[in-house]
Amino acid sequence: MKKPDNKPACPNFSSGPCAKRPGWSVTALKGACIGRSHRSGPGKAKLKAVIDLHRELLNIPEGYFVGIVPASDTGAVEMALWSLLGERGVDVLAWESFSTGWMKDIKDHIKPKDLRVFEAGYGAIPDLSEVDTDRDVVFVWNGTTSGVRVPHTNWIKADRRGLTICDATSAVFAYEMAWDKLDVVTWSWQKVLGGEAAHGMIVLSPRAVERLENYTPDRAMPKIFSLTKKGKLNKGIFEGATINTPSMLAVEDCIDALKWVSSIGGVSATVARCKANLSVIETWVEKTDWVDFLPLTDDIRSRTSVCLNIVDPWFTALSDEKKAQAFNFMIKALDDEGVAYDIKNYRDAPMGLRIWAGATVEEADLKALMPWLDWAFSKMKKSV
Secondary structure (H helix, E strand, C coil), rough: CCCCCCCCCCCCCCCCCCCCCCCCCCCHHCCCCCCCCCHHHHHHHHHHHHHHHHHHHHHCCCCCCCCCCCHHHHHHHHHHHHHCCCCEEEEEEEECCHHHHHHHHHHHHCCCCCCCECCCCCCCCCCHHCCCCCCEEECCEEEEECEEEEECCCCCCCCCCCCCCEEECCCCEEEECHHCCCCCCEEECCCCCCCCCCEEEEEECCHHHHHHHHHCCCCCCHHCCCCCEECEEEEEHEEEECCCCCHHHHCCCHHHHHHHHHHHHHHHHHHHHHHHHHHHHHHHHCCCCEEEECCCHHHHEEEEEEEEEEECHHHHCCCCCCCHHEEEEEEEEHHHHCEEEECCCCCCCCCCCCECCCCCCCHHHHHHHHHHHHHHHHHHHHHH
């Protein structure tokens, strides 16, 4: 196959940290509060700006608390699990590597007395009708390593007695979040915003705050996970007084990303960009016989972390060793040409492609990429 002429202007299709917003340059950080304490007046104002912009752009309801926490989305999820679980039975959903990680942490370390686990393999999702939201429920909105998302929130009762704890790191700014169905929501700046890693966000509903202030877990609580102080919610976390020292460069970068979201029309615009990006890949997959989506049905197909399987009979007939050799050749060919970086599947996932199609990725770059994937596949067939 002839090598395509047109290359993506930005070849960064990593699923985290993700591509920066269009037009970004390091000059976006020139207003950073560097060399100053994050607890100084200007430092706290920057952190509070991140909180306030998130609240405004995401239409987070009055009465919900929005905070910045350490250790990215992972830290935010662990904070919620260690601080809240144990008051009642827990249902945990696991269908890819990160949700499976939360399940193992809950099962092996937090050890609630009444735990139910609902599992599904890569490309599938558990039967949501079996979940009981009068129990606490832990789930991911969008499984970054499988490209599988929850199709809706109809399975979550409005009058539930349990808490819903949602890892939404690849979903916030890509979907309209159903805040009334969610009690704890976590994400990081490095996904749909295209920000930097190491900092997480956590949103608590009034019901989650009530649990925090009326239930004390029977386990040691590391300082970095503690959301309360003297039995009450530590409101400082939700006003810009973070538990540990944040990077003020990363904070400035996050503010820049949030201002970009505002400038293009808010969440409705970022959602539309993600939908358009997925549509590019769907159109290509529909006419391409050597590849298919990893998710089994289109209603659970992610519009951000798009995961693809190589289904060509020639490839599937290869030994595992030959598959790995051929696939790595394909990935390297794309990297060497400077057209696609970091699109190899997550290490625990089935062998295949994972292309980030979040809001900071340009539709034109994905259109330019698709012919290169065909070229790389044809080149791979000749390599083995």
